[in-house]
Amino acid sequence: MNAKVQLNDLQSSVWRLFLTAHARLLEQIELRLAQADLPPLDWYDVLFTLKEAPDHRLRLSDLAEKVLLSRSNLTRLVDRLEKVGLLRRDACPSDRRGTFAVLTDAGLAMQQKIWSVYAAAIADYFACHLQNEEEIKTLQRVLNRLLSAAEQ
Amino acid sequence: MNAKVQLNDLQSSVWRLFLTAHARLLEQIELRLAQADLPPLDWYDVLFTLKEAPDHRLRLSDLAEKVLLSRSNLTRLVDRLEKVGLLRRDACPSDRRGTFAVLTDAGLAMQQKIWSVYAAAIADYFACHLQNEEEIKTLQRVLNRLLSAAEQ
DNA sequence: TCTATTTAGTTGTAATTGCAACTACTTTTT
DNA sequence: AAAAAGTAGTTGCAATTACAACTAAATAGA
Numbered sequence: 001m002n003a004k005v006q007l008n009d010l011q012s013s014v015w016r017l018f019l020t021a022h023a024r025l026l027e028q029i030e031l032r033l034a035q036a037d038l039p040p041l042d043w044y045d046v047l048f049t050l051k052e053a054p055d056h057r058l059r060l061s062d063l064a065e066k067v068l069l070s071r072s073n074l075t076r077l078v079d080r081l082e083k084v085g086l087l088r089r090d091a092c093p094s095d096r097r098g099t100f101a102v103l104t105d106a107g108l109a110m111q112q113k114i115w116s117v118y119a120a121a122i123a124d125y126f127a128c129h130l131q132n133e134e135e136i137k138t139l140q141r142v143l144n145r146l147l148s149a150a151e152q
Numbered sequence: 153m154n155a156k157v158q159l160n161d162l163q164s165s166v167w168r169l170f171l172t173a174h175a176r177l178l179e180q181i182e183l184r185l186a187q188a189d190l191p192p193l194d195w196y197d198v199l200f201t202l203k204e205a206p207d208h209r210l211r212l213s214d215l216a217e218k219v220l221l222s223r224s225n226l227t228r229l230v231d232r233l234e235k236v237g238l239l240r241r242d243a244c245p246s247d248r249r250g251t252f253a254v255l256t257d258a259g260l261a262m263q264q265k266i267w268s269v270y271a272a273a274i275a276d277y278f279a280c281h282l283q284n285e286e287e288i289k290t291l292q293r294v295l296n297r298l299l300s301a302a303e304q
Numbered sequence: 305t306c307t308a309t310t311t312a313g314t315t316g317t318a319a320t321t322g323c324a325a326c327t328a329c330t331t332t333t334t
Numbered sequence: 335a336a337a338a339a340g341t342a343g344t345t346g347c348a349a350t351t352a353c354a355a356c357t358a359a360a361t362a363g364a
Contacts, residue, residue, distance in 0.1 A: 007271045011279040014288055017295040018278075022174050023220045024302035061312060068175045073351060075314055080350095097312045097359045119159045126170075127163040129297045136166055138290050143169040145281045150176035213342060225321060227344055249329045249342040 029121045036117045039110075042067070044118060046081060047103065047111035056103035059092065063101055086110055181273045188269045191262075194219070196270060198233060199255065199263035208255035211244065215253055238262055 030040060045067045050056050058066075064074040078101055081087045086107035092098030103111075130136040182192060197219045202208050210218075216226040230253055233239045238259035244250030255263075282288040 007275045007279055010288060010292070011282070012271070012274065014282075014292050014295065015274050015278055017292060017299065018174070020220070021295045021299040021302065022170070024299060027220070028302050059312085068172070068179070070352070071313065072315080072353080076350080092312095095312080095360070097357095099313065119164070122164065122167050123159045125302055126167055126298065127159055129301050130163070130166075130294065135290060135294060136162060138287060139294060140162070140166050140169060142282065142287060142291060143166065143173045146278065147169065147173040147176060149281050150173065150180050150277055211342085216343095222322070223343065224323080224345080228320075244342095247330075247342080249327095251343065 025125050028125050029118065032121045033114065033117055038114050038117055041118075042069070042077065043081065043086075044111065044114045046077060046101075047086060047107050047114070050087060050101060050103040051108060051111050056108070057090065057100045060099050060101055081107070177277050180277055181270065184269055184273045185266065190266050190269055193270075194221070194229065195233065195238075196263065196266045198229060198253075199238060199259050199266070202239060202253060202255040203260060203263055208260070209242065209252045212251050212253055233259070 026041070033040060033044075046063065049063060049066050050058055060074060060078065061071060063078075064071050067074070069077065078087065078089070081101075082089060085104060087101050087103050090100040090102050092100055130139065178193070185192060185196075198215065201215060201218045202210055212226060212230065213223060215230075216223050219226070221229065230239065230241070233253075234241060237256060239253050239255050242252040242254050244252055282291065
């Protein structure tokens with residue numbers, strides 16, 4: 001680590017910009033969801049992740065990994081989602097310690113409902129400001145590089 | 153709003169990337185701070201913001217605005233920082249409802265101490281992956297555009 | 305096989321957050 | 335100048351999060 005410790009003004013100001021832009025964007029988007037009486041983004045994240053998974057099911061530890069939540073926090077988030085019927089827990093036959101989270105029909109419906117609002121918000125606050133193809137490609141390339149570096 | 157509701161696959165995957173990259177980066181950086189026995193980024197944010205302010209002082213409401221915290225959460229964050237002597241509260245002479253948060257010497261020292269670790273982490277996880285000048289300029293331009301849109 | 309280690313998930317508890325209500329003060333309106 | 339409306343900051347309380355300890359089951363090592 002620390003191959004390049006120096007940080008110039010441009011770099012640190014862009015970092016700051018990255019943090020603030022992220023924060024303000026999320027603020028606006030969460031606001032839209034709240035205005036539409038929809039649950040917050042971390043609910044969406046779980047529902048979407050399950051939807052993408054084979055058979056709409058995922059071991060809790062895998063789910064935690066994907067949605068960037070600690071295991072204990074995931075346990076309780078899953079509790080809440082289960083309580084309102086958006087997913088259910090299934091025992092894992094091959095590993096008696098394990099539990100699957102399985103998306104229910106109501107969960108899928110909710111995912112779609114949230115998406116309709118969420119997608120519009122992403123379009124308004126994000127996508128519509130990425131003017132040309134080249135700009136979005138650059139962003140993609142940079143973010144991919146950052147992500148793989150952060151995951152080692 | 154909703155000038156452009158459509159969202160194509162590239163756009164939504166880049167949005168997703170933006171969220172995950174941000175989350176993973178912060179995770180790593182917070183980890184570095186914790187390993188160095190330093191307080192979390194929101195403490196830094198307050199200390200830095202005060203350092204930048206004229207006379208190292210800022211009204212609580214202005215501070216809340218800049219660090220992206222609700223007023224009530226700022227009250228308690230300021231409580232914690234005050235309790236360990238990193239800042240102090242001063243009454244505002246011209247508006248008796250008002251309070252200033254003022255950076256103490258210890259607060260300034262702490263800001264610098266955190267910065268030494270934080271800057272290295274930003275360099276390692278962020279800056280050093282922005283290869284050429286053009287890439288960082290593009291990022292700056294895009295983020296600026298997103299930020300101003302999110303702030304209306 | 306029997307013990308030690310690791311892994312999956314949950315739970316206790318303390319700290320933090322979010323939201324609404326509240327106090328005190330200031331500004332605007334009439 | 336009095337009443338109404340708005341602003342600054344704090345507080346109560348419920349919900350969420352973080353961290354560590356815990357139970358149960360699987361795996362590795364002797």
